Amino acid sequence: MTDVARPADATDATDVPPGFERAARLDDVPATGLLGVEMPRDRVCIARLGDEVYAFEDRCSHALYPMSRGELRADGTLVCGWHGATFDCRTGAVCRGPASIDLQQYDVLIRDGDVYVRLRS
Template identity: 30%
Template sequence: MEKIFVCSKNDLPEGEAIKVDCQPEAIAVFNIGGSFHAMNDKCSHGNASMSEGYIEEDGTVECPLHSALFCVKTGKPLCLPATDPIATHPVVVENDSIYVLLKEQQQ
């Protein structure tokens, strides 16, 4: 797995998200109650950035374009119009730095 640096823990306040530009797709990283979660940044229903979505205390994020709700832990869509999940990724915190673990691409 490839380990991608996101930011310092202090740079991602509770209830906020950050977009990480990486290949093959940008990643949205969320701080929900001091727990960090990552998913692909693009909504599975349309071309919207999930890091710009509305984050709820219950661990859901609302697409800013279509109002679909997703679980940030599983990527599962929780209401229409979205029906497909968004891929999620493991997050690790080391020495106050946040990293996302991505599967390495096949060459």
Template identity: 45%
Template structure:
């Protein structure tokens, strides 16, 4: 599994998200409490950036229509979104955030 360095951990806001790119893939790095998550940054309903939304209660909310996505699974927790967004493996080493898009990269 290949991990790509995407940003310093200090750049990810507390209980917020940061947009990064891994190759051509837009990724939202979200921090909820002490936990860090990586998921596709494009809302499955409206194709806008999820990283611009709010992070709370283990979810990220799309700013446009209010759909929330579970940070662990990418599944929507309320409408209008019905399709999940992809989630990715994330780790922190030496103060930097690394993301893997999957086992085939």
């Protein structure tokens, strides 16, 4: 089971473009793993695959189970912990059902060891 991070106030976000919100410290996201984050408008699953970081809505498109409670495999496959649907962590695309709808992906920005996410309306 993955812990839920609650974003702290950013100290200096002057170089962060509008619309991005601080989600977590990069160090809080396992090197090949997942972190569920409660954002002001939504719950986000942050996936880290080595040096790359991705963010998705933290709900499987099949049955709304938290993706952060699933598994991120070394090949970039994101596995839902409930029914086993698989997605590409780089794009959110469905790799195998029972899900048939891609995950909602968000833009990610790393600044000074912080992960920022831009949620879509």
